Amino acid sequence: MQHLSKIIKTADSEHLSEYQTTNQFGQEYDLELLAAERNRVNSAAYSPKSFDCPICHNKNYIMKFEGGYNIVEACECMNQIMTNTNINRSGLLEVFKKYKFENWKDDKPFRKNMLTIAKKYVNEFDGNSWMFVGGSVGSGKTHINVATLQEIMMHGNQGIYKRWHEIVAELKQDINSNKSNQFIYELATCNLIYIDDFLKNYSKSDLGIAFRIIQGRHDRNLATLISSEFYLSEIDEMDSAIGSRIKEKSKEFTINIVRDEEKNFRLEGL
Numbered sequence: 202m203q204h205l206s207k208i209i210k211t212a213d214s215e216h217l218s219e220y221q222t223t224n225q226f227g228q229e230y231d232l233e234l235l236a237a238e239r240n241r242v243n244s245a246a247y248s249p250k251s252f253d254c255p256i257c258h259n260k261n262y263i264m265k266f267e268g269g270y271n272i273v274e275a276c277e278c279m280n281q282i283m284t285n286t287n288i289n290r291s292g293l294l295e296v297f298k299k300y301k302f303e304n305w306k307d308d309k310p311f312r313k314n315m316l317t318i319a320k321k322y323v324n325e326f327d328g329n330s331w332m333f334v335g336g337s338v339g340s341g342k343t344h345i346n347v348a349t350l351q352e353i354m355m356h357g358n359q360g361i362y363k364r365w366h367e368i369v370a371e372l373k374q375d376i377n378s379n380k381s382n383q384f385i386y387e388l389a390t391c392n393l394i395y396i397d398d399f400l401k402n403y404s405k406s407d408l409g410i411a412f413r414i415i416q417g418r419h420d421r422n423l424a425t426l427i428s429s430e431f432y433l434s435e436i437d438e439m440d441s442a443i444g445s446r447i448k449e450k451s452k453e454f455t456i457n458i459v460r461d462e463e464k465n466f467r468l469e470g471l
């Protein structure tokens with residue numbers, strides 16, 4: 202094999218790096234030795250924890266050649282691991298794994314419309330805008346919002362999934378306790394939340410809780426996804442302080458699905 206340090210440097214700067222045999226301090230380096238070191242480090246394998254990474258063999262880093270040195274860099278699987286950790290912490294359920302844009306049937310105009318708006322929300326995600334999906338039972342409100350939430354989380358954002366009745370159940374114990382205040386504060390201040398079945402079976406005291414969360418997120422300009430069996434206009438009639446804030450933040454990302462049994466995906470093909 203030709204000795205690498207004897208390769209004549211070319212004046213063609215585009216290919217200069219291929220022929221360089223000295224680092225930034227002018228020291229000669231041995232490409233073969235460095236390659237052997239990379240090979241040794243990169244081939245070492247650990248047993249997989251959450252999933253098996255074919256790139257780094259579960260070390261979560263890889264050794265690369267750069268500027269005359271072997272350097273260690275985080276493997277791209279770290280992004281995936283972070284996302285998985287985020288998804289595990291998010292409260293998203295196992296069944297939601299199939300709630301993806303790819304699994305969305307857009308065979309009817311209202312379904313096409315839901316997908317278009319949700320994808321637009323994801324593409325234009327700025328951490329501030331809200332999306333509201335209200336109306337018809339079984340029309341895919343949870344599916345489309347979960348898909349949206351997961352899509353945003355895949356890009357490294359953290360998010361939380363909560364059903365309205367879970368929020369209420371947790372607070373009903375003692376609404377004035379420190380624990381309850383802390384919980385409301387978390388719901389009002391986390392970066393991204395999806396509240397499902399908003400105001401389902403609500404009582405008057407629920408409206409007070411809902412207002413504190415909605416106002417907190419509205420004032421802090423924090424991204425919020427909401428779905429409800431109610432139309433936004435109905436929420437507005439129940440409590441205009443809540444409704445008007447959702448309206449103001451959701452704008453073009455507001456979807457009201459007119460109630461119609463024909464739209465119930467669960468009954469399709471029965």
Ligand SMILES: Nc1ncnc2c1ncn2[C@@H]1O[C@H](COP(=O)(O)OP(=O)(O)OP(=O)(O)O)[C@@H](O)[C@H]1O
Binds near residue numbers: 307312337430
């Ligand atoms: N367009 C669609 N493409 C594929 N699956 C769908 C679609 N719409 C709904 N589904 C499926 O139908 C079931 C019911 O949908 P989902 O739970 O999202 O409806 P929903 O509007 O939230 O219902 P509810 O009013 O009871 O909360 C889910 O399993 C969901 O994956």
Ligand SMILES: [Mg+2]
Binds near residue numbers: 397
């Ligand atoms: Mg639902």
Ligand SMILES: [Zn+2]
Binds near residue numbers: 256258262277278279
């Ligand atoms: Zn890896």
